[in-house]
């Protein structure tokens with residue numbers, strides 16, 4: 122499909138293909154929607170098979186950022202950038218070049234960290250442009266977003282438990298956590314602290330060791346999604362819920378931090394048909410973007426405001442679950458419809 126046609130299908134405002142002559146850096150920046158505010162979204166560095174795959178990813182991710190920011194009540198639109206690997210050998214030069222690209226959007230795009238990036242890369246962007254957030258706390262920024270993401274997932278999980286008719290105090294609640302990285306481990310600690318029965322899996326030995334130390338039982342990565350538990354919390358990779366995995370689930374709730382948990386839109390309906398309460402990923406995992414976005418609030422970063430907004434994920438999800446049950450629609454459809462309503466009201 123032609124690019125302009127794909128932009129129309131996804132309702133995107135702007136897609137820019139950028140190449141830095143000096144370093145050879147290649148980037149695609151997609152601004153999905155700026156009606157709520159500047160497009161806020163991460164820069165992802167990934168080895169794509171070809172430019173078409175990179176384009177598909179950036180269009181999908183920027184649209185998801187619009188929905189995530191809208192559902193989180195933030196005054197930001199959605200955008201995303203992808204850097205095509207391999208990055209130029211001089212990483213600092215690459216991020217200075219990317220900073221100039223971001224600066225060229227004059228605030229319509231606000232960049233932050235995504236896969237393949239680190240906090241020091243943000244500091245390099247900031248040498249060139251103020252339109253990059255997610256600096257370290259000691260550099261005046263909002264710091265690591267992942268504890269806030271974990272807080273939001275934990276809060277949202279309570280709403281999901283209630284929607285499934287289970288005890289939101291976690292008494293007798295078993296949770297299987299897939300991925301014990303920054304978000305998964307934070308979530309495990311919350312769950313263990315309230316007495317939930319937690320099993321976890323990670324493909325990496327250090328993740329397994331950290332989860333065990335935090336009090337989780339360990340199962341193999343191949344088995345984690347199919348545990349006989351109340352809740353599955355995907356906190357690793359995307360597309361884990363599909364036509365093969367969903368029929369084999371043995372849980373009542375799916376509530377986790379990973380992005381793009383559903384392989385396709387049809388998987389939301391598959392979960393619903395099985396009576397499994399699904400917390401849309403872009404709603405429940407918004408704690409991180411709530412945290413970075415706060416750097417741009419008038420008066421600067423305010424941890425108390427961030428905590429309030431992250432806690433509100435619970436009530437947002439409660440509304441989505443109730444509306445989905447009443448309308449007989451999937452929770453993902455309701456969440457997207459709510460985001461679109463808010464965006465359209467702003468525009």
Ligand code: NAD
Nearest residue numbers: 266267270300302303304323324325328357378379380409
């Ligand atoms: P991370 O890299 O710290 O942790 C991911 C963990 O998953 C790693 O320990 C990795 O070894 C493990 N893993 C990978 N594949 C696995 C598999 N098949 N089975 C089991 N474990 C596997 O990343 P993170 O920051 O914790 O992010 C986790 C997920 O949450 C990602 O999908 C990310 O996009 C999403 N997310 C993160 C944030 C954030 O603030 N960090 C915000 C929103 C969404």
